[in-house]
Amino acid sequence: MIHFDNVGLRYGMGPEVLRDLTFDIPQRSFQFLTGPSGAGKTTLLRLLFLSLQPTRGFIRIFDRDIATIDPQELPLLRRRIGIVFQDFRLLDHLTTYENVALPLRVRGREESTYRTDVIELLKWVGLGERMNVLPPILSGGEKQRAAIARALIDQPEILLADEPTGNVDAPLARRLLRLFMELNKLGTAVVIATHDLSLMDQIDARRMILSHGRLDIYD
Ligand SMILES: Nc1ncnc2c1ncn2[C@@H]1O[C@H](COP(=O)(O)OP(=O)(O)OP(=O)(O)O)[C@@H](O)[C@H]1O
Numbered sequence: 056m057i058h059f060d061n062v063g064l065r066y067g068m069g070p071e072v073l074r075d076l077t078f079d080i081p082q083r084s085f086q087f088l089t090g091p092s093g094a095g096k097t098t099l100l101r102l103l104f105l106s107l108q109p110t111r112g113f114i115r116i117f118d119r120d121i122a123t124i125d126p127q128e129l130p131l132l133r134r135r136i137g138i139v140f141q142d143f144r145l146l147d148h149l150t151t152y153e154n155v156a157l158p159l160r161v162r163g164r165e166e167s168t169y170r171t172d173v174i175e176l177l178k179w180v181g182l183g184e185r186m187n188v189l190p191p192i193l194s195g196g197e198k199q200r201a202a203i204a205r206a207l208i209d210q211p212e213i214l215l216a217d218e219p220t221g222n223v224d225a226p227l228a229r230r231l232l233r234l235f236m237e238l239n240k241l242g243t244a245v246v247i248a249t250h251d252l253s254l255m256d257q258i259d260a261r262r263m264i265l266s267h268g269r270l271d272i273y274d
Contacts, residue, residue, distance in 0.1 A: 062112030090265030
């Protein structure tokens with residue numbers, strides 16, 4: 056589904072942050088992306104989300120060479136990729152329900168065509184009772200789950216999550232991990248960027264470890 060071949064990335068004239076990355080992310084796979092702070096996890100997620108271009112190398116996503124993708128096509132391709140940002144990026148003046156429905160609303164979909172799906176998804180992430188609340192009232196873990204629901208509303212083929220358990224306690228982290236595993240069983244590929252060793256130790260999943268800009272993979 057995703058293939059990187061000798062990819063390198065530098066910001067401006069700075070040093071290479073990512074070097075010689077060659078790997079695949081297969082359909083329906085589940086992996087952790089880890090490494091010390093500053094190793095380049097967020098940068099790699101941005102490449103996977105098509106919000107950065109590599110400075111060298113070749114990336115194929117959904118059978119497309121990303122160097123040849125017209126910028127106008129990006130929104131359509133990005134719909135196939137769900138992303139949960141480290142800082143959630145919820146809009147404070149919209150309710151939880153409206154935040155999750157927003158990607159559909161901006162595309163001009165009629166509310167009657169998605170209302171039930173949004174409610175079902177909110178129930179699935181455990182926010183059935185918090186649908187009409189504004190984000191500033193939500194706890195850190197609830198915001199996290201609202202951001203996950205928003206990333207999933209378009210039924211992406213791959214979910215990218217940046218430190219999704221960074222702001223929650225251990226029981227909730229386990230619950231979120233179960234949610235990601237359930238999603239993966241339903242067919243979505245999952246990439247979780249995390250520092251959290253205890254989270255990774257809970258399941259026997261592939262580990263992509265970044266260090267000094269290079270990547271080692273333990274299947
Ligand atoms: N927009 C940018 N411009 C210049 N340098 C950047 C930019 N974004 C990140 N960097 C640098 O790239 C390197 C990798 O950063 P990145 O945020 O990808 O690491 P990370 O592994 O996600 O870190 P953390 O675990 O602390 O979130 C760091 O040295 C960082 O300072």
